[in-house]
Amino acid sequence: MIEYRSDTFTKPTPEMLKAMCTAPVGDDVYGEDPTVNKLENTISQMFGMEAAIFCPSGTMTNQIAIKCHTQQGDEVICDKVSHVYIYEGGGIAFNSGCQVKTVDGDRGRITAEQVQEAINPIDIHKAPSRLVSLENTANRGGGSCYDFTDIQKIKEVCLTNNLNLHLDGARLFNAIVEKKESPKDYGEIFDSISICLSKGLGAPVGSVLLGSKEFIKKARRVRKVFGGGMRQAGFLAAAGIYAIENNIDRLAKDHLHAKQIADALLKKSFTGKMMPVETNIVIFEVINNYTAKSLAEEFKKYEILVTPISPTQIRMVLHLDVTEEMVRKTISVIEEL
Ligand SMILES: Cc1ncc(COP(=O)(O)O)c(C=O)c1O
Secondary structure: OOOOHHHHHHHOOOHHHHHHOOOOOHHHHHOOOOHHHHHHHHHHHHHOOOEEEOOOOHHHHHHHHHHHOOOOOOOEEEEOOOOOHOOOOOHHHHHHEEEEEEOEOOOOOOOHHHHHHOOOOOOOOOOOOEEEEEEEOOOOOOEEOOHHHHHHHHHHHHHHHHOOEEEEEEHHHHHHHOOOOOOOHHHHHHHHHEEEOOOHHHHOOEEEEEEEEHHHHHHHHEEEEEEEOOOOOHHHHHHHHHHHHOOOOOOHHHHHHHHHHHHHHHHHOEEEOOOOOOOEEEEEEEEEOOOOHHHHHHHOOOOOOOEEEEEEEEEEOOOOOOOHHHHHHHHHHHHHO
């Protein structure tokens, strides 16, 4: 099977498994797992941030961040298709007792003007605006990337209005590689950043939350309360270290593969509107003879798995388990259909 449903399907390579099996470990709830500590230090130094905490999932790192930045009854500002809002089980309300003000952004990206407009005045009738959450790259935006200057403008608005700024960077390295950016620039601007190791970077499990020492101290308590304190987690953190050391630059290959597949799709009469392909995600509308479901079924006959994300749209995600040869095969199948 050629797996395009998500970049979460990657399996550890023998080299990654070897790094996992041979990792020195301890009890991470006691702060004594040397491999977890190494991962946290490596990523926090990379971003120039004071501290980091390793967690089981990106949902947990986002939800811990939101919990630490807010009080019950506060309002969180984010794009209407943000993962934190649509795909985390109502966690903002469930875990933090906050409400959300959604912004109608452009493929998952919002502007400083929209943030400014979304901020509530100080008024007893209104929920205090407390946090802005951005997503880069934006999953439902088809892997779209922010222009860094737009993030800087949003930061200005946050500073003026005393709002915290969180980044859901599940696929931040895809943006960094594609736009040739520096992790430290992100570290300077955001109050907290969540990075997933288990997507395009190819680790089987795990995400890291970055922030100030004070913030991460708070996050450690919240992680425990959420049930996310792991013991010999170094076996998993070792996969994350391997991913950081070996799998960042190669993300450019996934982006190239995504563009090659997009080009093949665009020549077909069943392809309607396609979101601009900026990184490793291709989202396109299915028209004419197929529905999203029937085209996905057709692909399956050729051992190609894709996701119909709505009745009219298909999503394909590139990652390190999709080889050049698999991309060639996919393109010839598309040409045949
Ligand atoms: C943008 C974004 N944020 C957060 C997550 C959550 O990550 P996890 O599946 O590890 O909870 C995902 C998962 O697909 C994602 O795409």
